[in-house]
Amino acid sequence: xxxxxxxxxxxxxxxxxxxxxxxxxxxxxxxxxxxxxxxxxxxxxxxxxxxxxxxxxxxxxxxxxxxxxxxxxxxxxxxxxxxxxxxxxxxxxxxxxxxxxxxxxxxxxxxxxxxxxxxxxxxxxxxxxxxxxxx
Amino acid sequence: xxxxxxxxxxxxxxxxxxxxxxxxxxxxxxxxxxxxxxxxxxxxxxxxxxxxxxxxxxxxxxxxxxxxxxxxxxxxxxxxxxxxxxxxxxxxxxxxxxxxxxxxxxxxxxxxxxxxxxxxxxxxxxxxxxxxxxxxxxxxxxxxxxxxxxxxxxxxxxxxxxxxxxxxxxxxxxxxxxxxxxxxxxxxxxxxxxxxxxxxxxxxxxxxxxxxxxxxxxxxxxxxxxxxxxxxxxxxxxxxxxxxxxx
Numbered sequence: 289x290x291x292x293x294x295x296x297x298x299x300x301x302x303x304x305x306x307x308x309x310x311x312x313x314x315x316x317x318x319x320x321x322x323x324x325x326x327x328x329x330x331x332x333x334x335x336x337x338x339x340x341x342x343x344x345x346x347x348x349x350x351x352x353x354x355x356x357x358x359x360x361x362x363x364x365x366x367x368x369x370x371x372x373x374x375x376x377x378x379x380x381x382x383x384x385x386x387x388x389x390x391x392x393x394x395x396x397x398x399x400x401x402x403x404x405x406x407x408x409x410x411x412x413x414x415x416x417x418x419x420x421x422x423x
Numbered sequence: 424x425x426x427x428x429x430x431x432x433x434x435x436x437x438x439x440x441x442x443x444x445x446x447x448x449x450x451x452x453x454x455x456x457x458x459x460x461x462x463x464x465x466x467x468x469x470x471x472x473x474x475x476x477x478x479x480x481x482x483x484x485x486x487x488x489x490x491x492x493x494x495x496x497x498x499x500x501x502x503x504x505x506x507x508x509x510x511x512x513x514x515x516x517x518x519x520x521x522x523x524x525x526x527x528x529x530x531x532x533x534x535x536x537x538x539x540x541x542x543x544x545x546x547x548x549x550x551x552x553x554x555x556x557x558x559x560x561x562x563x564x565x566x567x568x569x570x571x572x573x574x575x576x577x578x579x580x581x582x583x584x585x586x587x588x589x590x591x592x593x594x595x596x597x598x599x600x601x602x603x604x605x606x607x608x609x610x611x612x613x614x615x616x617x618x619x620x621x622x623x624x625x626x627x628x629x630x631x632x633x634x635x636x637x638x639x640x641x642x643x644x645x646x647x648x649x650x651x652x653x654x655x656x657x658x659x660x661x662x663x664x665x666x667x668x669x670x
Contacts, residue, residue: 345649348597356593361585382585385578389585393593400660 346401353397354390361386427610431534431603451538454530458519466515487515491655498659499666506662509549513542514655521602521647525640533650534602536595543595546658554665565668594657601650605643612636 301309365382369375437448469480477485491511495503517533524531532538554562566583567576615632619625 345653352593352597357589360589360592385581386585389582393586
């Protein structure tokens with residue numbers, strides 16, 4: 289470091305130096321903002337893709353819950369008809385019961401999903417949850 | 424057009440008869456044994472160092488452990504942890520089988536319904552046995568939701584029974600259907616590329632199915648993981664019902 293040439297003490301800045309310094313601080317600020325913004329976008333994108341993957345899994349889960357219950361109901365009814373010789377009445381009745389059971393399954397799975405989402409968003413269901421399906 | 428179902432064919436490699444049952448060693452058996460071997464060797468090798476500061480491989484093994492442990496702990500509470508070996512084995516096995524199936528020319532054992540049914544049956548019967556052993560006849564409270572008036576019971580109880588019996592069906596169907604459908608879709612789009620390449624001027628369109636096949640491959644990797652995750656998560660939920668019946 290060269291000796292200061294005017295009356296200012298060590299560490300003091302001339303107006304030009306101060307201007308340069310402030311410009312550099314501002315530049316750094318902007319740079320940091322950009323980095324933070326990029327990070328935030330990246331994180332939300334990551335969350336979105338996670339959520340959409342889960343959404344697909346849950347969608348498929350709902351379908352299979354419903355179909356499986358109808359199937360099981362139908363099979364039980366058919367078996368009972370076969371065993372008791374009641375024609376096709378129990379088959380019809382149990383098909384309907386199976387459908388109801390499927391709906392019950394759906395509602396339970398849905399409640400579970402709702403709980404999970406509210407846990408993920410801190411209990412605040414009003415906050416939009418990342419969802420990038422195209423509807 | 425190449426046959427998209429061809430990849431699921433079972434090949435009998437070594438005829439083998441076990442007490443009158445057909446226990447032939449097939450390509451499906453081979454890939455399941457391979458998956459077990461790969462998973463076991465990986466975990467044994469990765470944890471071989473037992474370092475306090477884990478190496479990369481040890482980190483992967485620990486992440487897998489913690490992932491399953493947290494899932495089970497959240498669903499069943501601390502005393503459900505004695506089922507950790509079951510859930511962890513199911514998760515790692517399904518995950519490895521699915522991932523091996525993503526290798527070109529490999530066989531995906533979970534794309535056969537019988538494999539998925541066998542896995543789901545293990546869970547179903549575990550739940551039944553544990554449920555009755557732990558709670559006795561109180562386990563039947565699972566079929567009688569609290570707060571339902573008596574005159575509704577004749578309708579509600581059959582519904583609950585059907586709902587309970589439909590679990591292994593949906594449990595296995597989901598795994599098998601996801602793996603089957605994904606691999607068929609992939610194969611069909613790959614077939615389109617070949618067909619367009621051999622169709623004169625239509626070759627200009629061939630990048631479209633190629634992009635689709637590329638996207639589907641990425642999606643399939645996601646599905647391979649997600650299905651292992653969903654299967655083990657539902658296992659945790661069902662085990663929770665066995666430990667704490669009555670909603």
